[in-house]
Amino acid sequence: MLSATAVPQAAVPTQRRDLRTLPNPPAVPASGLLGLLSEMRDDPIGLFSRAHREHGDVVSMRMFNQHIVTIANPEHWQHVLVSHREQYAKRTRGYEKLKLFLGDGLVTSEGAHWRRQRRIAQPAFNRKRIATFAASMGAASLDMRAIWQQSAARGEERDIAADMMKLTLRIAGETLFSLNISDEAAEVGAALGVVLHAFDRITTAPVPFPERWPTAANRKMRKAIATLNKVVEDIIAQRRAADARGEASQEDLLGALMAARDEDTGEAMDDKQLRDEVMTMLLAGHETTANALAWTLHLLSTHPEIAQAVVAEIEANVAGEVPQLSELCKLPLLDQVMNESMRLFPPVWIIGRRAEQDDEIGGFLIKKGTYVYMPAYVLHRHPDNWREPERFDPSRFSAERVAERKEQGVHRFAFLPFSGGQRKCIGDQFARMETALALATLLPAVQLTPLAGRPVVPDPQLTLRPLGGLPMRLSERT
Ligand code: HEM
Secondary structure, three states, rough: OOOOOOOOOOOOHHHHHHHHHOOOOOOOOOOOEEHHHHHHOOOOOHHHHHHHHOOOOOEEEEOOOOOEEEEEOOOHHHHHHHHOHEEEEEEOOHHHHHHHHHHOOOOOOOOHHHHHHHHHHHHHHHHHHHHOHHHHHHHHHHHHHHHHHHHHOOOOOOEEEHHHHHHHHHHHHHHOOOOOOHHHHHHHHHHHHHHHHHHHHHEEEEEOOOOOOOOOHHHHHHHHHHHHHHHHHHHHHHHHHHHHOOOOOOOOOHHHHHHHOOOOOOOOOOOHHHHHHHHHHHHHHHHHHHHHHHHHHHHHOOOHHHHHHHHHHHHHHOOOOOOOOOHHHOOOOHHHHHHHHHHHHOOOOOOEEEOOOEEEEEEEEEOOOEEEEEEHHHHHEEEEEOOOOOOOOOOHOOHHHHHHHHHHOOOHHOOOOOHHHOOOOOHHHHHHHHHHHHHHOOOOEEEEEOOOOOOEEEEEOOOEEEEOOEEEEEEEEO
């Protein structure tokens, strides 16, 4: 393969001059000093949806002194994520801020470092390895089910979103480090909450936020990061000590990452790399999956006839209280429901990249340095690719309908909850298994009823959460 420096020198300026003659993408009208920044802060989903509805698939928006571009066409997503990926870096403001917390883990690193870490981590996520996590996932779901049954017997209300966050945090702790961090869960959960909240605040602030300022909020964030660092560093130190004593390695993700060696160099990860990867997986793995579960439960609670059919499917095909892995493939309706839920409410509702050189997307000039945003929320509701896109219709993901869409030429990137290309989510199979096991364990146990007069609206932060939680009434299933 030619290296970048091997490109003939004359070719670059010619190509750049040609691109600069292209038109800029249509812009959403913006007035005042801040441009669309307030709308971006108050209702980003509304803004991105309106931008694409009114101005097409490639749209520019001014936020204060910065022009960003947003794209909603699956072919353009493929351009950025696959065919021209070398030209688009993860150097957005959001990812730069995430680095404060995640260091150089898989989500935030790039280039040779990322490639090496991904190569080392990949085997830890193969099907055989993640199948060993089914028992933890099942046991944690069963405990949540018992709690729900007690609440149902008393006809109580619960915040289902908070419950899903607890469930996935417990699963993350057990599968990552074989520890029930329930003991530390209050501390870990609270610290994660502070960091996530701070992250939301600094990425939506009108001007870059200096994290070094000794404000109360910054001190709180730094304290929370220190708490999480201590938990993770202690766990790594204990594991190193156990290894030194010759005690058997644990069959968890940390064990797999510690045992992994770079195929080319034979090197293992050092403590800093392990810390960054473990922190990354703790964050990337639990909040996303919790939101996928919460949105699915919300949609099923508002579509009782579909919920009934899913429960019937589970009861007909799952013998015990918790499904065996071999039984999951007998639950196609549940699988369709999960896909349709991630279509309507993608937990990672937007991703971003920075153009590292001039480029063309859809006939428009994308100038070097432009932030290019890809809102999955809008992609997944694009009327060219989805009939009645706002409707919850799990049968869109039946084998026949998927084949039909393919025949009609709908691009495979029209549905992309885990992203695509080489930076695709490493935990997609893990998350799919976890959500299926949890739902198949929880759903037959209780009836979930939404609270009358309390609309559920998305809160697009780092992930897409239900605003203010998801309170529901629990009752025994009749
Ligand atoms: C429903 C649950 C999940 C969703 C919707 C989701 C979604 C995503 C998306 C969209 C990306 C790409 C971000 C980008 O390119 O900018 C990503 C990356 C990533 N996810 Fe997930 N994720 C989920 C669960 C998990 C789990 C369970 C883990 C780990 C246990 C995980 C670990 C990661 C990592 C490490 C990356 C970075 C991969 C790389 O760049 O090499 N995710 N995820």
